[in-house]
Structures are given as structure tokens and as C-alpha cells.
Amino acid sequence: MAEESIFDRDQMAEESIFDGNQMAEESIFDRDQMAEESIFDGDQMAEETIFDIDQMAEESIFDGDQMAEESIFDGDQMAEESIFDGDQMAEESIFDGDQMAEESIFDGDQMAEESIFDIDQMAEQSIIRLFCPKWLKELKSTYERVGLEATAYLIKKLLQQLDTTELNIAVTGDSGAGKSTFINTMRGLWGNDEGAAETGTTETTKEPAPYPHPNLPNVYFWNLPGIGTMKFPANKYLTEIKFKRYDFFIIISQSRFTENDAKLAKEIKQQGKNFYFVRSKIDNDLNSLKMEGVNINTDEELGKIREYSVSKLKEAGILTPTVFLISNFKMNEFDFPKLKETLTNNLDDIKKQVFLLSLPNTTLEIVESKRKELEKRISMLVKFSGAVGAMPVPDLSFACDIGILIKAFKDFRQCLSLDDASLQRLAIMAGKPVEVLKAEVKTPLEGEISVELVKKMLRGSTVVPISAVDFARNFIPVIGSLVGAGSSCHLTYKLLNKALNDLTENAQRVVKAAFGTDENGRHQTSAH
Template sequence: MGQLFSSTPKDEDHGDLESSFAEYFKNYKEEGKIISEETVRLIELHLKQGNIQGANSAISDALKNIDTVPINVAVTGESGAGKSSFINALRGVKHGEEGAAETGVTETTMEITPYKHPKIKTLTLWDLPGIGTMKFPPKDYLEKVEFKKYDFFVIVSATRFTKHEVDLAKAIRHMGKNYYFVRTKVDFDLENEKMFKPRTFDREKTLNQIRSSYLDALRGNKIGEPRVFLISNRDSSGYDFPGLVDILVKELPAQKRHNFMLSVPNITEAAIQRKYNSAKQFIWLEAMKDGVVATIPGLGILKDNDVEKLDASLSHYRVLFGVDDESLESMAKDAQVPVEQLKKNLKSPYLLETKNEETLGGKLLKYLENFASANGGLLATGLYFRKSFYLQFHFLDTVAADAKVLLREAYSKN
């Protein structure tokens, strides 16, 4: 694909580049940025000094790190607590599907078992045996599970947290890593409470009582400021599941945040929006690296390899946001409706289709003109990128909107 800009930026453009870059990242809160503040400042410094090569090198390093850095999540807890179901829910994998963690009423985890995320290859969730089992006694537990490799620990219980798990949390905190207490099967507690106290049942009051009992018990065991999340593995969009995901994303290092956000199932519109914001930053950084100057791009003919790359980009976004053909077929099967019924309100499956005399290149250029016109350049930054990046933004916008349409339809049927 040919470069659409004039040659190397002029000196007077360097300030514009630095200003535009800084302004763009002001749009995101610290916990939502996919590169660290240190990296942002380094890139700004290079741009201020007119060192475009240095800026591009810093961006390249950051993008490579995001793409390759491993994310390891440890999940531990008592037998029958729902660890495997929690891992499946966090990966967006249904029980019984290929690659799903094995679930059961008895202890199914006697070995340390890794589960790769089906879409994000750098993310692994580790199903750890409960502390205190014969092969993993408390005094050897952290060493045997290779404590250092995990980004954080999720300690799961369906009843109460044992002394072993409380001591584990203290050891994790002492070693400077994050841990989160997760109380599963809270939906069963509510069902039982409603059954036995139908006249006085109050959902929120019951949830607050459960949460308070855990917080009091943990504080009594000298766990300072404990965080307990009440969840149901059968309903990842309800209870504290979305709040847990928010905290996990927020407290990860910036370079690991992007892929973890992309891994989260479309449990809420907020989750979809976070994925969209993260993917948008990634595209923007790639475009920035590819070369920018403050000049309006020409709308030349798209070459065949341009179209192929854009097709691959669209497919990638559809998979990440769960609106690809395979995901739609699975959703249609679950909802017992024809897949065409799900597709009728979506736009992304048809973005690259053409009719009559219309050419694909011509259609893409029309999208580009409309998108650039509507956005006043690129996101009002004053920067102009290769035409393919404008189209990637358009594809991302369309796919994210489709994901929200599907989520709203799913809610309307519940």
C-alpha cells in the first residue's frame, strides 16, 4: 500500500503531532489506557524533539509487548466451589464445549491445569488444586504452584473461606500480589432464602447480609480491607461478576490490560465499550507508527492486497466481539432461532458484500469518505493516517455496535 502523506514531517508539524498524541490519550482514564504513562511521556518527548523514528520505535516496542506479554491468572479454592465453572465463564466457554474446564460435584482438580483463552492466546487461566490437599499442603503450596508466574489470584468458595485460604491471602499480600475473594453460587442462596421466607424475602438485603458476613469474618482474621465478590457462574452479567472484571482490568499493568479486556465476554454494554476503547487505541497506535503528518489523505484506488488486509481486519474484529459466523450460529442454536434472524439487525456481516456493478474497492472508498467527513479527520485529532486505518476504525465501530445489538436482544428474551 502506498504512503498517502507527504515526505518526512516538517519541523512546524512536530508540535502538532505531540499535541495531537497527548490530546488523544487524555480521552482515557489511567485504568483504561493500554500503554503506561511512562511510554506516553516517552513518545511525546520524541515527537516534541522531532524524532519521528524514535517515536515510532517506542510505539513499535509497546505494541509488540502488548501482543506477546503473557497474562497468567490463578484460580484456587475448596473442592466443589465452582472453580472450573468460573474459569469457563471468564473464558466465555460453555460447559461441555471443546476446551472447557471439567466441572463436577467432586474434586476434579488434582493437578495444576492450564486453560488457554480460545481467542486471546497470551491469556492462560490456571486451575489450581485447593490448598491443604494431600499433594499441596499449606506450607509448600505457593512453591508448588509456582507463585511468581501469576498476575493475580482468585480465591473461590461456595460456603466459607477456610483458615488455609485466609492464610494464603495473607501470604499473597505479603509477596506484593493481588488476590480477590469470590463467593460463587450466590443464586442458590437467594433461591433458598426466597423459598423459606417468601413473605419477607428481600433480594438486596439478603445479598448485603451475605457480603457483610464474609467481610466481618475476614476482618476478624486480620485481612485488612478485604474484597469479596458475590457471583453466579450461571449469570456472568449479574451480581458482582461485572464489577470483578472491572477491578481485574483496572489493577493489571497497562501492557496486559488490552488483551485481558479483549478476552472478557460481552456480559454488559460497558464491557463491550471497554473492548471497543481498547481496540481503538491499538489501531490508533498502529496508525501512528505507520507514519503521520498533518496533510489530508488522497483517496486513491485500493489495491487487491489492501482489500485482503481489510477483510482480515474485519474478520478479526468480528471474532473478538463475538459477531462472527461461528458465534452467531452458536447463539442461534441456544436461542432456537434461525441464524438469519440474528443477522437481520446486524451490519458487519455485510460490510464487504457488493451488489450489481458496485466494486468492493469503490464501496470501501465510499465508507472512507463518509467516515472521514463525519469525524473531521481522524477523531478530531488533526492527524491523517493511511486510508486503510480509517476503514479499520469504521469496521470496529460497526462490529461493536452489532455486539451491543445482540446483547440487547439476548436481554429482551430473558
């Protein structure tokens, strides 16, 4: 136990010394390690600090450079964006300006086009009621809506339509019925005159042939082949002759109307156009009876012929036929005057005027009717003069549209058949020397109508016998605003009206010299 006790004490002492040495070594190691770690950490901290400072310096420099670059970039970008925005704004402004300008021009053009279109449409719609009061109200409305220039344009267009409106008259019937002679008579021509339709006892018409009026080239008389021929069978007749071309039809027969004539009339009526039955060569029928020694009553014989013609048409299915009995060589006898009156009255305003002005001056009634129609044209011309104004005339103390006056004077003279060619045709028709008719023409407008002549007429013009206010209110009440007290309208009206009255009086004297009239104004001799 003693040995074990000593052994245990020695072992414990050795372990204690060992532990002490170990602790001392560990303590020294830990101190050295701590010192090394402290030095390492210090160095590392120092390095990290230096690194951080360098990094911070670099980052600071980098950030400074980056900020500087970004600042420069942002500045440049802002400058570019500013320039871009400015350019874009400028471009957009220019674009908007151009677009606005284009839209403005487009709108202006579109408005102008629409305005012109409306005026053209209005002109076309007004043509059938050219001289109605309603049209004058529409004229004023145009002035108030689109202005003076558009109003002048409308009036000018309507005046042009007076000169350009076509009238196509179809003349059909069997061969030998007198179609060609009728066409020549309506135009004041004989068979051997230039431009006359060919006449003959056999069929001379193989195709529809137009014959223009010598003074009014837009008036056509069409000589059509008879219905029911091999080339123009009844069932295809209207198609072959181009039915829609014609304003109305005159169906001529020299003896009796056929079933084909009745079929044609019914088809024309179904298509909405007018037709007229004309029984020609009445003078031949009456002369034949006289040559046979028959003592006839002209009115009774004409009644028999009319009744026979009407009965045949009724048998063919025409319920209430009207038949005109005529002689192509006697325009003032039988039913010829009634035929001309009926044809005129059954046309609308503009074509009525055109047809009436195309008729030869064979009666005083025709001359007076022409004067009334031309008076309406004066109304249009005065309105046009007021709408467009007038240019000062050299050597005169006032303004007036001489061009309007010159054209109107020439038109009036021609429409009243006072030009040389018309007088020559009328003399042949009446069987009188042309010198006899020319001797009745006593007007300064019979020769050349020049600017100097019109100036002379203007210089010799006296004061208009109505005030400007009364003129604007009474003559053109709905467009009084177009003309002022100093306007040339009043002078234009006076000159045109004076010229028309003068030419009408001359035309009346010519008719009296050509055909003669009794105390009641009835003709003593006949035309042709």
C-alpha cells in the first residue's frame, strides 16, 4: 500500500508536471498562435484596409469617372434627346402644319369640288324649270351659301345649256309619205338646198339619218326607215333605230295608217314618250276631187279624212288618237299651225324654247312667241352681268359687258330669222324676191355687230326709265343683293330689251311682206 501510495503520488506528480508543461506549452503555443493570428489579422486587416482603401479609391475614381461619363452621357443623351425632341417636335410641327395645310387645301378643294358638283347638279335639275320663280329662289340660296363666284358659275352654266341642249325629233312612216319633205319644211329648206333631206317617190331612207337645223345645229330631225321592212321588222324596230335617242316621234302617212303604225305608237307610249299622227298630202286629196269636177266643201272633206284616219287607228287599238292633217308646202294652212303649237307646248321649258326658236317665221304668232322666249334669256343675261360685274369700257364713262351684248344681239337676230341666210330661205318659201324682204329690215343690227357699233349704241343710250332700287326689286327681286345702284345690270337690261324689240318689229314687217296679213292679222298667202 505504501509502495502503491508512493507510485500513485509519483504518477500524479509526473502527470501534474506533464499537464503543467503541456499547459505551459499550449499556453505558449496559444500565445504564439494568438500573436501570429494577431499579427496575421493585423496584417490582413491592414491589407484589407489598404485593399478597401484602394478599392474605395478605385471605386471612387471609377464611380467618379462613371458618374462623369454618365453625366456626360446623360448630358449628351439629354442634349440628343432634346435635339431629337426638338427635331421631332419641329418635324411633327412641320408635319402637322403640312398636314393641316394639306387638309385645309384638301378641304378647300373638296368644298370647291362639292360646291361645283352641287352647282352642276343644281344646274341639271334646274334645266327643266329654267325660268320658274322657284329657280330664282335657288339662285339666291346659292349666292348666300357659296358666294358670288359660284352664283356666276351657275348662271354661266345655264346660259351655256341654252346653246348646247340637243333636241332630237324622229320622223317615221312608209315610203313616199313625205317624211323628207316634212323635215325640209320644218327647217325652212327646199329639196335642192344645201343640207336638205333627199326626196323621191321611192324609199330613200335606208338608215336613220340626222338633219341638223341650219341656224340651231343642236336641233336634229331624224329621217327613220319605215316600220315593218325586212331590215327593220316591227318586233325589233325600236331597238334598231335606238329609241332612247329621240325626244318625240312623228308618224306620217299619206293615205291611211297601218296596223304597224298603231303598234309603234303603243310601244312609244309604253316607253313614256310622245307621238303624233300626221296625215300628209292633204292638198293632193282636195286637188284630186276638184280635178274630177266635184264641188267640194273643204271643211267637210277634211272632216271625212280625219274621221277615217281616226277610225282606223281605233280599230288598231289606239283609244283616243289625234290626227293632224297637213300639206308640207303650206305651213300656215290646215292643221300645220296647230301641229307646231302642240309640239311646242308638250316640251319642257328649255327644249320648248329650243324648238320654238327653230321654227321658220311664217306667222306673226311665231315671231311674238320667239320674242317672249328671248325675253327670258335677257333675264338670265342680266343676272349673269350682275353676278360677274363689268369691266370699264375705254372711251366710255361707265362699265358694261360688251361681250355679253354682242353675243346676245347676234343670237336675237338669228333666232328671229333676220340674218341673210334665213331671209333667203324665207323668200324662197314665200315665193318672193329676197330683196323685197330685205327692204323691210331697218335696224343698225342688220350688218356686222362689232365692238364699235355697241359702243355707239351705248353712247346714244338714254337714262333707264326706272330707278336702280325699283329695278332690283321688280325685275330680279330675289337677287337684288347681287346688284347695286352703280351696277351695269340696268344698262345691260335696257340695251338688250331695246335691241330685242327693234329686231322683233323688223321680223314682223318681214313676215307681213312675205305672206301678207288681213286686218285681223291672218295670213292671206301660205308658206311654201
